[in-house]
Amino acid sequence: MKTLTVGLGERSYPITIGSGILPALGESLRAVAFPRKVAVVTNPTVSALYGAAVLDTLREAGFHAAQISVPDGEAFKNLDTLNTLFDELIARGYDRGSGILALGGGVIGDLAGFAAAVYLRGIPFAQVPTTLLSQVDSSVGGKTGVNHRLGKNLIGAFYQPRHVHIDVNTLSTLPPREFRSGLAEVVKYGVVRDADFFAWLEREHAALLALEAPALVEAVRISCQIKADIVEIDEKEGGLRAILNYGHTLGHAAELLAGYGTLRHGEAVAMGMVAAAAIAADLGLASEPDRLRIEDLLRALDLPVRLPAFAPAVYLDALTRDKKVKEGVLQMVLNRGIGDCVLHSVAHPDRIIPPILEKYCEKATA
Numbered sequence: 001m002k003t004l005t006v007g008l009g010e011r012s013y014p015i016t017i018g019s020g021i022l023p024a025l026g027e028s029l030r031a032v033a034f035p036r037k038v039a040v041v042t043n044p045t046v047s048a049l050y051g052a053a054v055l056d057t058l059r060e061a062g063f064h065a066a067q068i069s070v071p072d073g074e075a076f077k078n079l080d081t082l083n084t085l086f087d088e089l090i091a092r093g094y095d096r097g098s099g100i101l102a103l104g105g106g107v108i109g110d111l112a113g114f115a116a117a118v119y120l121r122g123i124p125f126a127q128v129p130t131t132l133l134s135q136v137d138s139s140v141g142g143k144t145g146v147n148h149r150l151g152k153n154l155i156g157a158f159y160q161p162r163h164v165h166i167d168v169n170t171l172s173t174l175p176p177r178e179f180r181s182g183l184a185e186v187v188k189y190g191v192v193r194d195a196d197f198f199a200w201l202e203r204e205h206a207a208l209l210a211l212e213a214p215a216l217v218e219a220v221r222i223s224c225q226i227k228a229d230i231v232e233i234d235e236k237e238g239g240l241r242a243i244l245n246y247g248h249t250l251g252h253a254a255e256l257l258a259g260y261g262t263l264r265h266g267e268a269v270a271m272g273m274v275a276a277a278a279i280a281a282d283l284g285l286a287s288e289p290d291r292l293r294i295e296d297l298l299r300a301l302d303l304p305v306r307l308p309a310f311a312p313a314v315y316l317d318a319l320t321r322d323k324k325v326k327e328g329v330l331q332m333v334l335n336r337g338i339g340d341c342v343l344h345s346v347a348h349p350d351r352i353i354p355p356i357l358e359k360y361c362e363k364a365t366a
């Protein structure tokens with residue numbers, strides 16, 4: 001078992017990573033003095049797989065734990081689901097001495113984390129991420145929230161967990177498409193921050209796709225370490241943290257336009273990264289061979305690399321609501337080669353984006 005720390009002063013918390021460590025969850029939560037009364041927020045699919053094991057380890061460690069199930073999928077990451085969660089928390093008497101444990105993927109973590117941030121003005125929460133995407137990304141760093149019909153994650157809060165407990169064995173029950181979606185965020189870390197990690201992924205992609213535990217633990221560990229380092233410097237995305245949004249500008253637009261839940265988040269990010277790399281190459285920040293390396297790695301990981309075909313005007317409209325828009329100007333994270341990146345102001349998206357869509361939308365390659 002490996003333990004990393006997200007260092008945020010008195011709100012610092014451990015991330016434990018390992019293979020087969022789910023039974024140690026109860027002890028880990030005791031070590032961070034997590035409240036005794038725990039609402040385990042999960043969905044029916046994850047509950048059937050891991051609900052009993054989680055309740056067992058919690059009860060053995062002296063917690064009073066019960067599950068609250070919410071519907072499965074990105075289409076349910078909204079205020080309606082959040083309301084049903086509040087109904088349950090209130091009806092079952094969860095008070096300020098209680099805690100919320102998110103058991104599931106990114107949707108569960110984002111919803112449960114936001115509920116914890118605002119329920120009774122905030123109660124402690126912890127994360128047991130069971131998908132690759134949530135293990136390498138969404139469970140760490142405290143971004144919580146829900147979607148709005150006009151944009152991804154438009155309603156939310158920064159709210160850090162007390163503990164993140166990652167058992168890579170849970171990935172063995174993940175649908176392959178869901179697993180590959182998480183790999184897109186792993187590739188993102190290499191592109192924006194760590195050229196050696198990118199090269200490691202190029203070498204080890206087959207081991208990852210074969211779900212070899214040592215490769216998985218290493219990929220999760222490095223990803224979480226990179227994210228922790230960034231969050232420690234810029235918790236609330238005043239600057240540096242925006243680099244974690246690489247590929248998300250067009251990716252979020254594609255998710256919204258395709259209809260929440262149609263594309264997996266990581267699939268949209270993969271498409272968005274290739275398009276961002278093309279813009280970076282056009283601006284001379286990266287080379288065409290850099291862009292090709294990114295596309296080739298994503299293809300090797302069996303990820304889609306072309307955006308869904310929608311009119312440029314529809315994409316441009318969605319981009320106006322991107323959270324990185326500042327004083328009306330869209331900011332895009334663009335890679336400088338591989339392993340480095342920059343936040344770039346796109347003064348004229350209407351000039352830059354349409355030619356990219358022309359080349360990197362599905363229709364163009366058909």
Ligand SMILES: O=C(O)C(=O)C[C@@H](O)[C@H](O)[C@H](O)COP(=O)(O)O
Pocket residue numbers: 137138141143152153185237241242244245248323
């Ligand atoms: O943690 C971050 O910061 C990220 O941007 C990580 C992203 O991969 C993640 O998808 C995040 O939820 C996107 O945040 P948003 O603020 O663009 O909605």
Ligand SMILES: [Zn+2]
Pocket residue numbers: 137185248265269
């Ligand atoms: Zn993401």
